[in-house]
Amino acid sequence: MMLESVLAVAPAEAGGFGPRAAPLWAGEPGAARGSYALDREDPGLHLIPMGRSSPRAWVPINGHARRVLTWPLIALLLSGGLDPAVAHDTPQPGDPSVSEAPHLAVIRDAPDFTLTDAAGRPVQLSALRGRVVLIAFIYTTCVDACPLLTQRMVLLEQRLQETGLDAETVFLSITVDPERDSTQVLGEYAARFRAASDRWRFLTDAPDRVRRVLNAYDEWTRQPAKGSLDHPARLHLVDSNGRVREIYNLAFFDERQAYFDIRALLNERS
Amino acid sequence: MKSRLKQFPTKLILACALAAALPAGQAMAETCLSPYIKGLKQPEKVMYLWTLPATPNGGPDFLAVIDVNLASATYGKILKKVHVGSSGNEAHHMGYTDDRTKIWAASLNSNRFFIFDVGADPMNPKLIRTIDNVAMTTGLSGPHTPYAIPGRMLVSMASGPDGSGPGGIAEFTNDGEFVASYKTTNHPYETVIKPEFNRMITSAWFPQKTFMSPLDKWDPKEWSNPNTMQVWDLKARKVIQTLTGEPVNLAARWMLKPGARYGYNISNGGNSIWMFEMKDDGTFSYKKSAEVPPGCGTADLRQSPDDKYLYVSCFSSSEVHAWDISDRDNIRLHDTIQGVVQPNMMHLTFDGKRLYFTNSAISTIDYSPRYSLQLIQIGPDGRMKLDPNFKVDFSQAPDGPARPHDMLLN
Numbered sequence: 001m002m003l004e005s006v007l008a009v010a011p012a013e014a015g016g017f018g019p020r021a022a023p024l025w026a027g028e029p030g031a032a033r034g035s036y037a038l039d040r041e042d043p044g045l046h047l048i049p050m051g052r053s054s055p056r057a058w059v060p061i062n063g064h065a066r067r068v069l070t071w072p073l074i075a076l077l078l079s080g081g082l083d084p085a086v087a088h089d090t091p092q093p094g095d096p097s098v099s100e101a102p103h104l105a106v107i108r109d110a111p112d113f114t115l116t117d118a119a120g121r122p123v124q125l126s127a128l129r130g131r132v133v134l135i136a137f138i139y140t141t142c143v144d145a146c147p148l149l150t151q152r153m154v155l156l157e158q159r160l161q162e163t164g165l166d167a168e169t170v171f172l173s174i175t176v177d178p179e180r181d182s183t184q185v186l187g188e189y190a191a192r193f194r195a196a197s198d199r200w201r202f203l204t205d206a207p208d209r210v211r212r213v214l215n216a217y218d219e220w221t222r223q224p225a226k227g228s229l230d231h232p233a234r235l236h237l238v239d240s241n242g243r244v245r246e247i248y249n250l251a252f253f254d255e256r257q258a259y260f261d262i263r264a265l266l267n268e269r270s
Numbered sequence: 271m272k273s274r275l276k277q278f279p280t281k282l283i284l285a286c287a288l289a290a291a292l293p294a295g296q297a298m299a300e301t302c303l304s305p306y307i308k309g310l311k312q313p314e315k316v317m318y319l320w321t322l323p324a325t326p327n328g329g330p331d332f333l334a335v336i337d338v339n340l341a342s343a344t345y346g347k348i349l350k351k352v353h354v355g356s357s358g359n360e361a362h363h364m365g366y367t368d369d370r371t372k373i374w375a376a377s378l379n380s381n382r383f384f385i386f387d388v389g390a391d392p393m394n395p396k397l398i399r400t401i402d403n404v405a406m407t408t409g410l411s412g413p414h415t416p417y418a419i420p421g422r423m424l425v426s427m428a429s430g431p432d433g434s435g436p437g438g439i440a441e442f443t444n445d446g447e448f449v450a451s452y453k454t455t456n457h458p459y460e461t462v463i464k465p466e467f468n469r470m471i472t473s474a475w476f477p478q479k480t481f482m483s484p485l486d487k488w489d490p491k492e493w494s495n496p497n498t499m500q501v502w503d504l505k506a507r508k509v510i511q512t513l514t515g516e517p518v519n520l521a522a523r524w525m526l527k528p529g530a531r532y533g534y535n536i537s538n539g540g541n542s543i544w545m546f547e548m549k550d551d552g553t554f555s556y557k558k559s560a561e562v563p564p565g566c567g568t569a570d571l572r573q574s575p576d577d578k579y580l581y582v583s584c585f586s587s588s589e590v591h592a593w594d595i596s597d598r599d600n601i602r603l604h605d606t607i608q609g610v611v612q613p614n615m616m617h618l619t620f621d622g623k624r625l626y627f628t629n630s631a632i633s634t635i636d637y638s639p640r641y642s643l644q645l646i647q648i649g650p651d652g653r654m655k656l657d658p659n660f661k662v663d664f665s666q667a668p669d670g671p672a673r674p675h676d677m678l679l680n
């Protein structure tokens with residue numbers, strides 16, 4: 001087998017290398033370069049279907065749903081939530097968009113921490129050994145991706161409860177904005193989602209203590225615009241031995257897959 | 271808990287969500303990066319260009335930092351070179367981590383990774399870690415393209431630990447800690463992922479022993495299935511299907527439209543463009559979409575943010591093509607730039623208007639020493655014009671000529 005196009009390289013350079021005599025199209029280059037401000041658009045401001053069997057299930061790409069998730073929608077989300085029937089359907093046999101036998105390599109030991117939950121109680125990660133822990137990073141003034149993520153976690157919690165796995169699983173939602181997210185604020189946020197329980201804790205603490213945890217999980221924050229925070233928005237799945245076994249991107253978080261991942265980690269114990 | 275979930279106003283919420291979402295239309299996007307990477311949403315200010323000296327004693331490989339901010343007084347100039355402290359690495363491809371704070375630069379020849387911090391000060395990248403002995407760590411050699419997944423990097427590795435035989439995919443944390451290796455039956459070139467479908471595709475080329483040898487020493491008998499693409503169950507990290515086409519399937523691109531289940535790749539050996547498409551059961555069809563003009567030598571493939579055009583660099587015929595893919599089953603050559611020299615890697619801006627390209631492939635196959643970085647302006651009609659005002663000449667550098675290859679923008 002000969003690779004004609006690789007091997008038969010040009011014997012000599014063809015043509016000149018300098019700038020072309022022909023001008024650029026009308027208005028260029030000023031028009032093209034000068035139109036940047038008008039052309040700035042966030043990528044991925046659309047929703048995409050999740051899987052063959054879930055034509056009605058949608059998730060924002062890259063977490064930038066700001067334009068499509070209007071305030072009325074946010075209000076609706078906060079007032080209630082997504083019903084499982086209209087979010088990600090339960091995967092059908094053979095659904096390729098999820099894997100019921102995930103490969104979950106040991107990524108690293110999960111850095112230990114102690115933070116304070118919305119009820120003022122200390123929560124230490126290492127004290128949760130024996131259970132699978134899902135750690136999410138959120139902030140309560142986030143108006144797009146965070147509420148959707150919390151809704152997906154509500155659905156995941158329900159699925160775990162339906163299958164009797166909820167007692168073996170803990171969710172920790174850690175604020176990346178400890179200056180604004182006090183225990184009281186987090187408590188109110190959790191209540192809006194009816195999410196606060198012993199199995200789902202919303203955590204904050206003194207800013208320097210929270211920052212140490214954020215740094216340990218490579219969860220930096222930046223403030224690109226007043227009131228908003230930019231952060232990597234990952235979720236970490238920690239096994240019963242305190243090891244990170246999966247990291248999710250918030251924008252692509254699929255609670256159906258997370259369920260299978262948790263189930264796989266719980267099955268490892270038996 | 272069940273009772274509380276029953277209280278949710280379900281259908282109304284979904285209807286509102288979809289009504290709000292669907293009119294969003296096609297958006298601009300920084301293409302040809304992992305979908306997990308935070309995309310650039312504004313005009314580029316700086317380019318990072320992974321470069322190797324073109325002479326045997328030319329010094330260490332380096333990351334060239336180039337001003338691409340049109341408003342800057344130093345527009346089009348190399349601002350600095352961040353040397354990696356070793357030579358002979360064969361600088362080749364790079365990739366951002368998912369949070370865009372680090373760049374992984376791979377070395378085809380020395381089996382090293384160089385990790386640069388670009389988060390603290392994007393104009394001043396810092397080499398923060400060099401990972402040696404990757405072949406020993408992973409059991410794989412010839413690292414080609416680092417590709418971001420959440421918190422980690424997947425790297426397509428061309429061959430086994432001694433530079434021959436099939437390769438695989440290596441997984442590391444963003445900081446450079448080894449996680450796992452996954453072997454394949456070919457020589458992985460590039461990885462592309464569609465997260466919502468749980469599918470990853472890897473293309474294939476040659477083992478390290480081949481591509482680091484002089485061209486007249488290349489022996490096809492040493493190649494394992496270079497005419498294949500492999501489809502993975504991403505979550506299972508398992509190859510579930512092998513697609514057979516023409517030899518050396520280099521770059522591959524998924525389409526970006528919501529719900530699009532198909533994409534294209536180039537075959538260098540076949541001088542052709544192929545289309546892959548996922549069926550309902552998660553398996554793929556694979557067919558040739560077009561023959562490119564004879565003698566092209568397809569080298570790189572880029573896509574416009576609106577899924578209307580593919581850009582193909584022709585290393586051998588010294589052309590850059592724009593292919594109109596509006597009719598996905600009848601793609602056609604839309605425009606051609608001629609008169610450039612051995613174009614190879616390309617990088618399109620988020621707005622689809624500027625296509626940068628370099629012209630060194632590998633030190634073993636370059637045929638012209640006229641190394642440069644140039645720019646093609648793309649008009650609203652998809653027509654291309656070589657920009658006469660932008661050219662970074664790497665053949666005449668004071669510290670010696672150098673071969674520019676892969677680019678990233680920030």
